[in-house]
Amino acid sequence: MGSKERYHWQSQNVKQSGVDDMVLLSKISEESIVENLKKRYMDDYIFTYIGPVLISVNPFKQMPYFTDREIELYQGAAQYENPPHIYALTDNMYRNMMIDGENQCVIISGESGAGKTVAAKYIMGYISKVSGGAEKVQHVKDIILQSNPLLEAFGNAKTVRNNNSSRFGKYFEIQFSRGGEPDGGKISNFLLEKSRVVNQNENERNFHIYYQLIEGASEEQRQNLGIMTPDYYFYLNQSATYKVDGTDDRQEFHETLDAMQVIGIPQQQQQLVLQIIAGIMHLGNIGFRECGNYAQVEDSDLLAFPAYLLGIDQTRLNDKLTSRKMDSKWGGKTESINVTLNVEQASYTRDALAKGLYSRLFDFLVEEINKAIQKPYEEYSIGVLDIYGFEIFKKNGFEQFCINFVNEKLQQIFIELTLKAEQEEYVQEGINWTAIDYFNNKIVCDLIESKLNPTGIMSVLDDVCATMHATGEGADGTLLQKLQAAVGCNEHFNSWNSGFVIHHYAGKVSYDVNGFCERNRDVLFTDLIELMQSSEYGFIRMLFPEKLDVDKKGRPTTAGTKIKKQANDLVNTLMKCTPHYIRCIKPNETKRPKDWEESRAKHQVEYLGLKENIRVRRAGFAYRRVFKKFLQRYAILTPETWPSWRGDERQGVQHLLQSVNMDYDQYQMGRSKVFVKNPESLFLLEEMRERKFDTFARTIQKAWRRYIARRKYEQMREEASSILLNFKERRKNSINRNFVGDYLGMEDRPELRQFIGKRERIDFADSVNKYDRRFKSIKRDVILTPKHLYMIGREKVKKGPEKGQIKEVLKKKIEIQTIKAISLSTKQDDFFILHEVEYDNLLESVFKTEFLSLLCKRFEELTKGKLQLSFSDTLQFKVKKEGWGGGGTRNVVFSRGQGDLTMIKPAGKTLNVSIGDGLPKNTKPSRKSAPQSRGQPGYHQTKKHGPPSRGLPPTPRDDYRNGAAQFSRNTPQQDQMYTSPNKHGKAPPATALVKHGATNKARQVSSSCDMEFLNVPDQGVAGQQRKKSISKRPQPGVGRPKPQAKAAAPKCRALYQYVGQDVDELSFNVNEVIDVLLEDASGWWKGRLRGKEGLFPGNYVQKI
């Protein structure tokens, strides 16, 4: 899209709502930030900036500004050009990656249900739309997009906070070729909340895939997999919640299958994936009863179906669920004995198997996606981090603890990079700086993960796990005691009778210690691994690859250690990229649009540290770059720096800054980096750079178009000459002339275009001579389109405010099919008569051959007949009737004269024309092109001084509207072939499918159930510290754009954005004020802006 069409949004009559960038807030307080966000939210603007950070408020409805139109609008545009948008941030990442050759990442943070996953999907969608690519790349793009429905089906679930809550963390690296095509990718997933497989809280569901399978399975699948209603299964009926508002499980099931297909999972494996899901559901229905202190399977009929689906032996399953092999050392020898389990232990074992199966299946799917898009080497990448958000439930277990810990770590990165590092850098680089205080949550991260001095919660937990008894009884109590001893005096920690409270950055969370040790230990008993390794399905055996005969040394890795390592690895990965941030805000817990809960929003604004963010931003520098990178990026701006600067880098940077006349107070030179204060100043540089590139691109484009056009016109020229062949002499200079078509440069002639239909194509346009009844000649612009012929003249305005001005008027609009005939002489002159019904036109044009051939072609298209052409040296034409007199005819008589110039002599009603001999009538053009005799269309030479020779650009259109909303993850449906799982000829054990299923152990979910945990959380010490630490006032007005100095010259204000097309033109944005130096009658004015003088179109501004 040409930059000319990118109008600033303010010109689209878009209502201004609050401020786009909160750096510009007149008062910086949490209240004013909330107020600004609210105002914008209520006006349907969900995005707002704090400098480069994007704030996104969940609208809980589809907004209309995510269409292809916006994708086009934001592509290659500078941040300030359009309203804040996630596309702008994404485009910026993509461009930075390409220009600077640096990997980028975007950290999307926010609490559960704030819109992180939706944001991540918009980013992926945008990247896949704007980047090119052949078949292979398209395939990668498909997989990237299709990975979403697949991973959501298996990794997302309905929680009370979010109907589509991600129950795993995901870092998706999209890898690009050096040409910017996404040709690979890699997903890293973090800690799936697998406890959900066996148990869900009130009003929550298991992972979506269960309900999708139940709703969407075909009749055959129902039979083979033993699909019943969801309340039949214990693993689904505990919360008695089966449906989610606005979700069609059946349809999503097909999308999940499609996704597996696109990713390339073979049919048979797809079938086995579903078979395992069904197997887990049936496994959950195996209940136990107490029998002399030992557990016995309640109903052995219920063993058959899960055993069948998992391809294992039923008796063996029975044994492994009710007993466990234990190694005991006896006199130096190790002996294995079978220990019988009690009911609690047996249920625990069953659940462990279900969770183990599910999480391995999930990892398999992630791996399949990775395999399908892996690339042998890495070039560039953009990483998108979408993890589970900070959450507080009524009962918070080990998983919430891990989830909240990861969020704490991400907040840490944000603080490190935007608040801490930024300020430290100023000091390091020797830039004048007054420190701004903020709450640093490192203290909370340390409380959780510190190894020593003092030992953090995770280390204490690992220690307890290492020493705990195999069944873990009493371990949780011990943990609580040890925690009290180790971190009891930390101000962010409190303990209570069955758990502990952590004062997180985002609020106080009370954790129930029950189950912490078991979940942390996270080992799957050897017995269960052996059991699954005995499956008849290779696929299932592949999910359990452990080598059990190899002795394990040292402590097994705990879940806590794993997540700690993953979180730290992630931080390291992110630190290696150029980071970008999206901070999602959840405006309510009702999930309704336009519902703004003030205290909830304020709470998030506070803990996200938005106020401090704005302060640091305002007082600081919007942009910094090491000298070398800066020189590379802007090298194109001056001949001295292109292609590379020779000499001291620092001086090179200064040279560049001076070449764009950047104000001295707008930048500072550090020791190794240049710091630019305002984004506006940076945009100036960016814009200049873009324009340079644009000019080069245009030159290449133009050359190509000219080449193509030349070839086409060569052919046309041959065709054209055939209409005159043997009838008319030809001019020496024009026989081999190339055809150009538009000799008026219609593209830039709004005064002419106004008469022509919006979408009408211009076949031919030129200025011709028209002779009136007295043979006086007058100029007419003749424009030929596929259906019409226009004749445009000029007249002086007689009345009104424009009196005395010369204006274009449409003299005639002729429908081509109404033309009767054309007559010409046999000499080499340029006259021709256009015969119409009432009267005719005597015209003279150097490009008559080109014009006539096009006219004939169009006439034939419209009438299916040939336009009559006659050749004679005595021609006659009818003139228009005027009043009483007039009408009648005039003659034109051609005679042989001297030379190539036409001599004309009017005599009464006859015009005598004489001209020397031309080329013989049978001359044909030669194949070789002749040099151009006149201008090219769209090619304008701009005089060094004075206005450009071309017409003014048209006034920008004003019809911008946001299109219809669309956000789809679907691809065209593919028919699925499903083969039944009984590949070994075994039929499903129909009798084994017990009718009663699992006892419905649904808790009574009363409407009055305790939902207090959904309230805005208590801020705890983190909140108080924040208040204490951030009371410093910033200096007023620091970091704001400098007010323009007043000048005495007349001024005008830009109505539209204008991007200069040549070196002597000015570029400006809407509302910019320009000093007017000269108002030229041609419409090209001369003015001064930002210290630069240049030309600009007067119709783009309004005088003030």
Ligand SMILES: Nc1ncnc2c1ncn2[C@@H]1O[C@H](COP(=O)(O)OP(=O)(O)OP(=O)(O)O)[C@@H](O)[C@H]1O
């Ligand atoms: N930009 C948006 N436009 C329309 N609806 C949105 C948008 N963002 C979020 N939503 C709505 O909010 C819901 C929750 O958003 P999302 O799943 O992205 O939250 P999340 O931050 O990923 O939460 P979690 O941490 O639980 O995974 C979406 O399912 C959707 O209904």
Ligand SMILES: [Mg+2]
């Ligand atoms: Mg999510």
